[in-house]
Amino acid sequence: MTRVHDMGGRYGDGAVVPEPQGTVPFAADWHRGALALTLAAGGLGGWSIDTSRHARESLDPKDYARFSYYEKWIAALADLLVAKGLVSEAELAAGTAEAAPPHPGLLRAAAVAPALAKGSPYARGGGNPGFAVGDRVRTRLPARNVLVAGGHTRLPAYAAGHAGTVILSHGAHVFPDANAHGLGERPEPLYTVAFDAADLWGEAERAGDEVTLDLWESYLERA
Structure with a gap:
């Protein structure tokens, strides 16, 4: 089950209005x-x-x-x-x-x-990645932390169960689902995966629009 923060794709919260470049970073x-x-x-x-x-x-x-x-x-x-x-x-x-x-x-x-x-670099040494650029993958459904019930995860609910394409492979990085709960860093390969916007939202503003997400290997399986 998701928490209240997982708001992506939800109706009723209004438009996302980007701040103009060069604005003061603190409103108060x-x-x-x-x-x-x-x-x-x-x-x-x-x-x-x-x-x-x-x-x-x-x-x-x-x-x-x-x-x-x-x-x-x-x-x-x-x-x-x-x-x-x-x-x-x-x-x-x-x-x-x-x-x-x-x-x-x-x-x-x-x-x-x-x-x-x-800064705080989160890249780590790790095993060989299981996926390569160009591979078709599918995200885990439901989007949840499988180590801790109700725990932290970086897989948004709106992308759970959807297929996308690996477009970047970043090497191993600290796994947040474990690190957030004191279970160690447990580094995993991290990828950027591109999804067709229409697949995620039902329709896209323009044909060919994509949504890209950085996702850890255990969130993914071959599509």
Whole structure:
């Protein structure tokens, strides 16, 4: 079963309106702080990016629907900090930290730019890919995490059970379905798969339109 975040192809949510190039990245001043706090907390090393994504997906559906983008970030971050024992519920309620020595992973201001420039590469060594560019493949149905019930997956529900063509092979990458839940990186071959838009949506805006998705090997079988 899918969670509330898996919205692709759903009616009633309005049009996707791209922001013009060169616009200010933060619509409100507190958005900048929300991003900074998320980066600083991530630097403590208590979780992976996959874990943080799953935390946002696991918000109460009513909250997820009404929260803005950065409200989702902050709510999920609060849940993670409490779950990992880095912040107590009492501290959150008071809005004040209890006296404690600095965390060894504390991200100082001078370290932010180098950390962002370095990034977090997720490519890993791994076995030979089972598919090649040009292969026809079909995605798993239903789109679910087979390791953890209700767990994180990068296979969107709208693409589940559909056939597409492998157009790129990226080598092995950290498998998010495992990494989000502390089960290790379990790297798998990662592919870009192209789907006919009409197959996914029932009709396409233009003939020949495609949707491309980056998908891990265990999501796929030969079509």
